[in-house]
Amino acid sequence: MSLKPIVAVNYKAYYPYSFGEHALRIARDAVKVWKETGVDIILAPPYTELYRVLKEVEGTDIKVFAQHADPVEPGAKTGYIPLEALKELGVHGVILNHSEHRLKLADINWLIKKAKKLGLQTLVCADVPETGAAVAVLEPDMVAVEPPELIGTGIPVSKAKPEVITRSVELIRKVNKDIVILTGAGISRGEDVYAAVKLGTLGVLVASAIVKSDNPYQVMKDMALNGLKALEK
Ligand SMILES: O=C(CO)COP(=O)(O)O
Numbered sequence: 746m747s748l749k750p751i752v753a754v755n756y757k758a759y760y761p762y763s764f765g766e767h768a769l770r771i772a773r774d775a776v777k778v779w780k781e782t783g784v785d786i787i788l789a790p791p792y793t794e795l796y797r798v799l800k801e802v803e804g805t806d807i808k809v810f811a812q813h814a815d816p817v818e819p820g821a822k823t824g825y826i827p828l829e830a831l832k833e834l835g836v837h838g839v840i841l842n843h844s845e846h847r848l849k850l851a852d853i854n855w856l857i858k859k860a861k862k863l864g865l866q867t868l869v870c871a872d873v874p875e876t877g878a879a880v881a882v883l884e885p886d887m888v889a890v891e892p893p894e895l896i897g898t899g900i901p902v903s904k905a906k907p908e909v910i911t912r913s914v915e916l917i918r919k920v921n922k923d924i925v926i927l928t929g930a931g932i933s934r935g936e937d938v939y940a941a942v943k944l945g946t947l948g949v950l951v952a953s954a955i956v957k958s959d960n961p962y963q964v965m966k967d968m969a970l971n972g973l974k975a976l977e978k
Pocket residue numbers: 755843891895896897898899929930931932950951952953954
């Protein structure tokens with residue numbers, strides 16, 4: 746019944762952090778944080794790690810998303826990943842249109858519709874509030890607005906450009922009342938999550954601060970607790 750904050754972890758393709766034993770460690774740490782705080786956690790490892798991360802979080806409410814899907818039907822498509830492949834693997838959803846892996850608007854629309862049919866959730870990224878609202882019209886489950894110039898800098902958008910978050914919420918809510926809105930780019934610690942939630946979003950999409958950390962557990966726990974604090978009355 747009560748609203749829970751979301752901590753979504755985009756592993757990207759940092760070597761060695763996003764892969765192998767590191768990828769599993771982040772998943773194990775996420776399970777600990779989920780058990781201790783009950784927040785909603787989404788893990789988006791590279792395709793190659795999806796299977797073992799899924800196994801690692803089995804029996805929890807943690808969701809596992811792919812970082813991308815190709816707008817193609819299954820068939821003679823060497824090297825492409827259609828949504829059906831992700832469904833078959835057992836993932837819960839997919840990130841679409843990340844700044845590092847953009848899609849055409851028509852393809853985003855096609856993928857959202859197909860994901861719905863397959864029972865997969867969609868988290869669509871946008872670079873600015875206006876494109877956030879444009880993709881919100883397509884009714885994905887979640888939208889994350891991430892200014893590309895702050896991605897990977899460690900400078901949190903919630904501090905450097907809070908107006909990007911408030912404008913995103915304002916524009917997106919005009920076209921879609923239900924969609925979950927996330928904040929991303931430079932999110933580094935609990936206080937950034939607190940600010941993101943206070944500015945009207947339900948959580949964060951984070952990469953480097955968690956994935957490249959010596960202690961992903963501490964970072965995720967701090968973020969989870971601050972998200973919960975921000976949602977308290
Ligand atoms: O692109 C991002 C998440 O999808 C944000 O990356 P950073 O958290 O490394 O800034």
